[in-house]
Amino acid sequence: MSEIYLNGEYVGTTKEGRELVKSLIAKRRQGVLPWTMNSSYYEEKDEVQINTDGGRVRRPLIVVENGASKLTEAMIAQLREGKLTWQNLVEKGVVEYLDAEEEEMALVAFKPEELTKKHTHIEIDPMMIVGVGASLLVYPEKNRGDRxxxxxxxxxxxxxxxLHNHNLRDDTTAQMLVxxxxxxxxxxxxxxxxxxxxxxxxxxxxxxxxxxxxxxxxxxxxxxxxxxxGLGRSYSFRTYVTEANRYWGGQEDEIGFPDPSVRGFKSEKEYNKLDSDGIVSPETNVEGNDVVVGKTSPLRFLGVVKETRLGIKNRRDNSLVVNAGEGGVVDKVIMTESKEGNRLIKVTVRELKIPEVGDxxxxxxxxxxxxxxxxxxxxxxxxxxxxxxxxxxxxxxxxxxxxxxxxxxxxxxxxxxxxxxxxxxxxxxxxxxxxxxxxxxxxxxxxxxxxxxxxxxxxxxxxxxxxxxxxxxxLYHLVSQKMHARSKGPVALLTKQPTEGRSKEGGLRFGEMEKDTLVAHGAAITLRERFSSDKTTIPFCETCGVTAVVDKIKNKTYCPLCKGSKIKNVDMSYAFKLLLDEMKSMMIYPQVVMEEEE
Amino acid sequence: MAEKQNSNFFPPKYADAIVGLSAKEQEAIKKKYESMKFEVGEAIGVVAAQSISEPATQTTLRSYHAEGRTQLVTTKGLPRLIEIFDARKMPKTPTMEIYLDAENNTLEKAREIAAKIRETKLKQLISEDSLDMINMRAEIVLDREQMSASETNVEEIMNILKKNLRSANITGEQNKIYIELKKKDFDVRELQATRIKARTIYIKGIKGISQIIIEKVKNDWVIRTLGSSLRRVLKIKGVNTIRTTSNNIFEVADVLGIEAARNAIVKETIDTMREQGVDTDIRHLLLVADVMTNTASISAIGRYGLAGRKASVLSRANFEETVKHLTYAAVAGEIDPLESVIENIIVGNLAPIGTGIVKLAVKEDEADGKK
CATH class of the missing domain: 2.40.270.10 (DNA-directed RNA polymerase, subunit 2, domain 6)
Known part of the structure; x- marks a missing residue:
């Protein structure tokens, strides 16, 4: 007795599993059963599998009966004239889609010449055995498969x-060959x-x-x-977006040329590409860090009273800036509205990329x-x-x-x-x-x-x-967008160590395993130099071994515990000072015992 | 003159080897020997770690793919290396290599000894067994061939069964054994339970040794086993007690002492690596084996072994379980004297390794006579 499974669930048994599958397939070809149905018979397990669910990978093949393709010359002629469609062929049972399971039962001829009475199907085209991606290549069959x-x-x-409508689009990044x-x-x-x-x-x-x-x-x-x-010449586009948000209390972002008194005002040089409306015009040359849209935002926190009295503007600079290391020509400026009705400005910058060593x-x-x-x-x-x-x-x-x-x-x-x-x-x-x-x-x-x-x-x-x-x-991997080196540069606020990543002009990490290589070589002084990016001098109390407090107003350094002034300056990595602070926060008292350096 | 000098120069083990060589050759050997020594301040621990772990990355992670071969399936490659350095109490696949005495070094003797070693249970000797419902007893038919292979007989088996099954009467005729319950009222369930219990009764051999393969290695017959029991195997007559080994390092330490375990660590590691087609200088492994065994017990390399026992708080906290080590050190009021490498790197000092270990013996102003 063969067991019958519908979409993987047991539904019953039959004495003639093979016959059942045959009749199911015949019914599908007649159009009685849906064309998305696939059925297969497993000899060794004596099972019938019927699948109608989604997510199965299927591919079309021409049906062969008694060694002859069901797709006749007459049909091909009709197809050419447009009297027949693909869907007609599927409905007529000339073409059917097989899933992986049903394909196991099929014997598919590769070319019309190889067709025998044993074959059940024939490829629509020999090229159909490779996917869409590989079929775009030339001579894929002459190469090793992985290549x-x-x-x-x-x-x-x-x-x-x-795309052909790239002039109307605002993709964040795009590349175009010239x-x-x-x-x-x-x-x-x-x-x-x-x-x-x-x-x-x-x-x-x-x-x-x-x-x-x-x-x-x-x-x-x-x-x-x-x-x-012009060989390999390409343009790379980048679109910068900014929106004039509204905040509670009637405050809102302002787009325009920022007043020099605004907080975080860069310098005149960065703003001089802007038009009078605070937005660059198309076809302006811009460089990295240049402002393309001038924008000011209200302060996140209200300032000190003294500052407000002095008449310093209560706004901060929030301008749209070209990424460091990029630049080019402003391709187009789109001024529109966001969903919320805020002013929305998009600036596309185009940069010519001529092939260079490393591309x-x-x-x-x-x-x-x-x-x-x-x-x-x-x-x-x-x-x-x-x-x-x-x-x-x-x-x-x-x-x-x-x-x-x-x-x-x-x-x-x-x-x-x-x-x-x-x-x-x-x-x-x-x-x-x-x-x-x-x-x-x-x-x-x-x-x-x-x-x-x-x-x-x-x-x-x-x-x-x-x-x-x-x-x-x-290929779009261009050196100009990847190369990166640094000697000195920005440091992270918390650790005083170099920042991470190319966009932040960061350093390259000298990690745990790299450290071991220097230890293995016994290069202790090189090792100290490598890890001294965050070197600081910190005053410590000699009696208590805790960091001392520097009072700049009274010009006095004292110990917060014993109020004594037996202070010694210690050179250490700032990260270690942070570790000591963190230990203090978990109720551990890390006492530093000092010794004069030899 | 030069001869005498050189014989003092080399360790006694090699002193004899250089006698008779020309002065030039001796000088060359001396130079080579000198260059092989490590220098003061060299980071031998880190170099050993790198020299073992870099080849280890090249070993395959495959540990079993030996189906259909007459081979013992043992843990190999990286999993085995991890097992050794983690100092697991019991290896995944304990094995033994049993060598034989000179007078017993034949296939027949090897088979004889192998039969003594392999653990035999009653079920391996049974050709047929059933419940006899008419006579209310269990009937066991023994296989004569299997019995003679395991060097046992019906009487012996009956005696073992009598000792183990106190609640049943054991009778027998020829190669049949009957098990009858002593209780008056018949209980099928109990009889079935007794029968199943009887099947698993240990008859002969050494417990835990489940598989045996006899191989000829050069001129010696070697018995390889799956399962290990060094103490009992060494008691068997005809076994070469010097060459027989086990891959269970804890067992070696238990039976032969910690020095043997140290050698076992080196041998197991280098064998595992060479089997995978990678190699390293044996002195790195000697160092690792020394640190693993220098406390007279085997300790792992890792959180619960070496790394967890480092003297410095910062060093331990740097490795694993930072908070645990810091809090325990705070409770105990530990002082970190900053004597090793990693804690000095954390603090930002010069690490006492290589060029950092060199210090001035006389201070500058002292030398000038200012002090």
Whole structure:
């Protein structure tokens, strides 16, 4: 007796489990049962599983009956004319969606040629076995699986034309490539996914060779002239938002040029980009820490009476400031209202990002690299035709990663460029013979290699070099947004230690394990220096061993316990003084016993 | 002359080894030996910790994947290292390596001794057992082959059963044993309980040793066991008492003394690391084993062992359970003399390690004769 489970719950038994599943599937194909239902029979457990719930991953396949596809030529013609729709095919039982469980029972033919009587389904297209992400790549089947996976992940990080209405949008951050191009070697799904009108990369000439060690460890060499022509050039946008809030007691934020008497007023220099209304105009050059919207807010706490009498304004500066280290040109200013009816101002700043040493680039085959050097065009290697590559890519990146698709795209791109046509590189549909034919017709070697001359010495390079065209992407990891160093700088208020993080110009933590390395080397003086960022001198009472009180008015230092004045100054880290304070707060009396330093 | 000098220079253990070498060679050895010594103020503890833990990060976390092999499944890799340094009272998989005396070093003798060692329960010797409802008794049929393998017989088993089952009459014929209750009125439940109890009765061997594998290692027959009982195994005739070891460090300390336990820690650690394909200088492990055993009992490295027993309050508070150590120190009125490394780093002083350990013997103004 086979047990029947509906959505994982036991509902009953039957004598003919296999027959039941068959009839269920037949009913679904007739349209009697919903098309979202899946059913499967487990031989070894003698179980029938029927699933109708949500959350199952399903994929469409063409039904095969008696070794013949149910999708006929006539239907295809009707589809072309628009007389049939996808939904019609599903309703007719020509196409059905299988979930993972039902797929276990199916025998799916990969191509129409392999179709036999045993097959139950056929792929709509061989390319359908990869997902949407991987199908956007070219030659994914020629690469090792993980490389195609990395490649499709890196496509998502590429800078390009992300949307066409970007001029109307106020994204917090956005990146736009200046000259995006449609790839020369394409996949058929590119149009379906809209990637052809939202490209994120450029077709460049690539040479696979070393270049004086400047492209070791996956680095790439870029032609300076190519960058000057606009290769990889991009804009980065950042939108700053401020709102004029209202507070209780009728107080509210004021947008306008702040009065110099306002608390926290920076200096004239930071405000001089502002218009008379306290807001910058579009196309103004701004730098980091510049004010783009002047705003004053009421004080959080009421000030001392003396100050109010002196006529100092009871307001503080709360202006909108460009992030430190960023800047550019004000792209647009949006003045509107928030949901609560407050004034809302958005300022978008655009900054041109020209490729520089350290920026990240990648092909569509998981081959990423950092820009190692920018070389003048006259120093780049050149071919007999006088072609210089835009990018020099290191051949060591190929053997261990086995990205044949990368090499194939170089040759395919070259053929496409010479013939002036797009090359199809869809998964399982690439036509290498055609590429070879195009290359030969243009009078080139069929493996894409050419004799190359050293641009600096003019000597012939002994090996023939693979040179061709490939689609390269600029990824949004830019050095200018990441590099960070500090010698001295801001400290945290509580601990007097350096702040943390790039945005706060912070220090890099020398942690517990790093400390151990210095101990292991016996470098005690270096160790003390590393941990002396918060060094302070603190007066202590010699008799009681507690921190003394400094009375600046009476110019007297005394012990809070014994009121005595036998005080000694002790050098210690401020963090340790905090520890002593914290111990006092938990009723522990940490007495400091002092000894004269030797 | 040089010979005599060098023989004084080296520890007595190595003094003989250098006799007969040329002066140049001796000098080279001396130089190398000198360079291998650590210097005053070197942080040997931190270096040992790093030298063990860095290779340990490379060992796999896999501890068992030995299905289908004639191997004892033992804890390996990082879990085993943690077990050793945490000084667990009982390892997850206690094992023994039993070597045999020179005259007993044959497969037959090894099998004989293995049969004596393996723990045998009655259920392992039974081929059939049932409740005989007509005669109101339990019937146990013994397996002759199993009995001869375990070197026992029906009489012996009957005697053991009689000792253990006081409430029942034990009778037997050939290879059958009958268990009858002494009580007058028959109770099936009690008879069934007695039968089940009889199955688990210990017959022979050493308690706790559940698996045995006999292997030939070079010229020796080695008995590997799962389960460990060093004291009892060493009493068995034919066992080489010098080479036989257990991986249960506490047991080694108990039976052979703390020095043996110290060696066991070193051996277990280095074996575990080498088995995983990583290595470290043995002197780091010697240091760790010394600190673990120098109190004459095995103490763990960690909160309840070494780190919890450090002299300095700040040092202990820096490691774990900060509040506990601070409050206890406050109650006891402890004084931290700031003699070790970490407390001086906390305070902001020069740590007494490496270059920080050097002090002036004569003060400047004293040397000038001002004082």
């Amino acid at each position: 195609s996976n990395y490649g499709s992940r890196m496509v998502t990080q590429a800078v390009g034309m992300y 000259y995006p191009q449609e790839p020369l070697v394409q996949s058929e799904t590119i149009h379906a996914a809209g990637v052809d009108i939202h490209p994120a990369g450029q077709n460049i000439i690539i040479a696979v060779m070393p270049f004086y060690g400047y492209n070791i460890e996956d680095a790439i060499v870029i032609n300076k002239a190519s960058i000057e022509r 990240k680039f990648a092909s569509r085959h998981g081959q990423k690299g950092v820009l190692g050097i920018i070389v003048p065009e006259e120093d780049m290697p050149f071919t007999a035709d006088g072609i210089t590559p835009d990018i020099i890519f290191n051949a060591h990146a190929i053997p261990s990663r086995m990205t044949i698709g990368h090499l194939l795209e170089i040759i395919g791109g070259k053929a496409g460029a010479l013939a002036g046509e797009k090359i199809n590189g869809t998964a399982f549909k690439g036509n290498e013979e055609y590429i070879v034919k195009l290359l030969k017709a243009a009078g080139f070697r069929d493996d894409g290699k050419e004799t190359v001359y050293n641009g600096i010495t003019g000597e012939k390079v002994e090996a023939s070099i693979l040179i061709g065209m490939i689609y390269y992407q600029r």
